[in-house]
Amino acid sequence: MESYRPVSLRDSSKVTLAGAAQVVVGTSAPIREVERALGWLAAAEVNLLLQGEPGSGKRVLAEAIHLQSPRGSGQFYAVSLANRTDSQIEGELFAAPGEGLLGDARGATLYLEEVGCLPMRLQRRFVRLLRADPSRRNVRIIASSTSELEEAVRLGRFLPELYAHLGLIRLTLPPLRERREDIVALTEYFVRRYCERAGNGAIRVSRSALAELTTYAWPGNARELQQTLEAALALTRTGELTGERIRTVLGRRPRRHVAPDVFPLRTLERDYIATVLTRCNWNQSLAARRLGIGRNTLMRKIKSFKLEKSEAA
Template sequence: MIEGAPYILVVDDEANMLIAYKTFLKPDYNPILCSNGTEALQKLTEYSFSAAILDLKMPDMDGLELLEKIKEHDSDLGVIMSTATNDVKYAVQAIKKGAFEYVTKPFQYEEILGLVAKIVERRELRKENFYLKSALKEQQSFSDLIGQTSVMRNVFMIIENMNSVGSTVLITGESGTGKELVAHAIHQRSDRKNKPFVVVNCAAIPENLFESELFGHERGSFTGAFERKIGKFELADTGTIFLDEIGCLPQSMQAKLLRILQDNHIERVGGKGPIKISVRIVAATNTDLEQALKNKSFREDLFYRLNVIPIKLPPLRERRADLPLLIEYFLKKFNEELKKQIAGIDRQVMNELLEYDWPGNIRELKNVIERAVVLTKNGMITDISLRGKAVNGMPETLTSLKEASAEFEKEYIKKALAKTGGNQSETSRLLGIHRTTLISKMNLLGLK
C-alpha cells in the first residue's frame, strides 16, 4: 500500500481485468480489488474509498444493484461503471442511479485515470468545504477569532481557562493580528461579560489629556473643563478595560496605572478623594516591551503587573494554514453585509493570496476581501489588489493575446512540473494531456 494515497474500489469478475486495473492505478492510488459485489460491500466497511470502478455484468450481483447499495452506504462516492455492452439504456440507468460516468470496454487507461482523478479531486474539495463550515461554526463563540493552527488553538485554550479569573492580561503581536478581538473574547468568556467593555487607544491620546481621558475630571479643574467628565476607568467599572498600544503610555501615566493595579482606586483630575473601582485590565502592544524595559522607557514593575497572563499572537505569515478559513469567513461575512452572492475565488488568485506575506495581517486580509466583494458584480472573484499590485488582472503593458496565452501556459506547466517533482508522466496526467503533447509544449515554450 502507498501511504497517504487514495483508496479505489475496483470490482470485476474477470481476473485479467483486475490485474490490468491494479497495474495502471498502482503508481498513484491504492486499488482494492474485488471479484464480486458481496466482497465489495464487505470492503466498504473496512476502507474509506475515494472512488469506485464497477463492472456491469457480474454473476451474483450485477453492477447496477451494487451501485445502489454503494450509494446507500456512501451517497457522495463517485462511481465509474464499465462494461463490454455498448447499450445506451444501461448507460442511462447507471447515470440515473448516481454513477459519475459510464465507459465501454475496451477503453484507454488514460480515460479511466482522468475520471478517477476528477472524482478524487471533487471528493477532496467537498471534504475541505465541510471542514471549513465546521470550523467556522466552532469558532463563532470567539466572535471574529478564526483559526485552526496549534498556536491559535492555544490562544483559545487560554481564553477558555480564564473565564472565572480576573487576572491582568498582556497581549502582544504585530499590528492587525487581532489583539482587540482577543481582548473582547476574554471579556465575553468572563464573569464580567454583561458589564462594560471599554476600549482605550493609548497611541491616539495627546499626552496632556491622558489623565483626564482615563480618570475623568471635575468641573473647573483646568481651563476648558466646563463640566464634570467621567473617565474611561470609571466607565469600565465592574467590567473590562482594554488598553491598546500600552507601550505609548507616558511615564507619568505608567506610575498612576501601577497604583490602580495595586489599590483598585482612581482619582479624577481636580477630585477630592479616591474612587474605588473593580476593573479587569487587558493591555496590548505591537512594540517590544522587553526592549523598552532595557532603555527605561517602560516601567519594569508595571510590566510584571500587566504580564500576569501573556498571550502572543503570531503574524498571519506564520499561520498560513488558517488563510483558507479566514478567507472563507470574510467572503461569507461581506456577502451577507453587502447582499452579494460571490461564489468563490479564482484558483490562481487564491494561490496568490496564500503565498502573499500579509504585512498588515488579518486587518489587511479583511480589507482586501471586502474590496474584492464590493468590486465584483457576481460569480467568482478573479481580480484582487495587494498593496497596489493587481493579481490575475490585466498587466500594465498589454501584449498580444497569443503571447499572453503562451506565458500563462508556460507558468502553469512550470507549476505542475514543480508539484510532481519534474515527473513528466504524472504532470501530463495532472494536466489532462498526453505525455508526448506535454513534451512538445515544453520544447516549444523553452521548458527543460
C-alpha cells in the same frame, strides 16, 4: 479632547461573537492554542497583556474574552493610547468625576490599546493607583501592544512595576505570515460574512485568487486580508473572485511579470465606476451623486474607460 465611549456588548453580542470567531479561524498550531486558551483566559479575571503586530486580532480577542467572562453582561471600555497627548490620556484615565476610566469602569473590562505609548509620568501615577486599593476599583484591565514591552522595560521606557501588574498573563498573537495554512479558512470566513451582510448570493473563490492570497506577505495581518477581500468583492460583478481582482486591489503585477496594460489604480477606478453604474441601473445622475463627482465628469470617465452598459451589467 476626544473622549472615550463605553461599548456595551450586550447589544452587539452577535457582532462580537462573529468577530471572536475571526481569532480562532484556522487549523494552525498557534491558532489552536489561542482557541484552547480562550475559555480560561475569560474565567481568570486577572489583568492580561496581549502582544502582536497591527491587525493580528488583539482588540477582537479582548472583546471575546470580556464577553465570555463573568463581566460579559457589563460594559467594555476601550481607549487607544497611541497618537494622544499627555493631557488627553490623563483626562481619560484619571480625571474626576469618578476618577476617569479607572473609576467609571468598576465591574467592567478596560481595554488599553498600545499601552506602551503611556508616558512615564502617567505610568508612575497608574502604578500608584493600582497599588492604593485595587480591590475597590474592581476593573479588569486588558492591555495590548504592538511592541515588545519586555524590551521597553529593559531600555527603561516602561516601568517594570506596571509591566508586572498588566502582564500577569501574557499572550502573543502570531502574524498571519507565520500561519499561512489559515489563510484559506480565513478567506472563506470573510467571504461568507461579506455575502451575508451584502445580501448577495455565494461568491466562489477561484484557485488563482487563493494563489495570490496565500503567497502575499500580509504585513497588516488578518485585518488587511479582510479589507482586501471586501474591496475585491465589492468590485466583483460575477459569481467568482479571481486572482486578477486580488492583484488589482493589492496593486500587484501578474505572475508572468509582464507589466499590465493599465496601471492598477486606473483599473480599480474603472471597475468601481462600472460597479456603481450597474447598481444604479446606469442612471448616470444617480451614479455621479454616489461617486461624489459631477455628471459631466462621470460621462468623460465612461468615455475614457470605454464603458458600455452591457459590460457593466
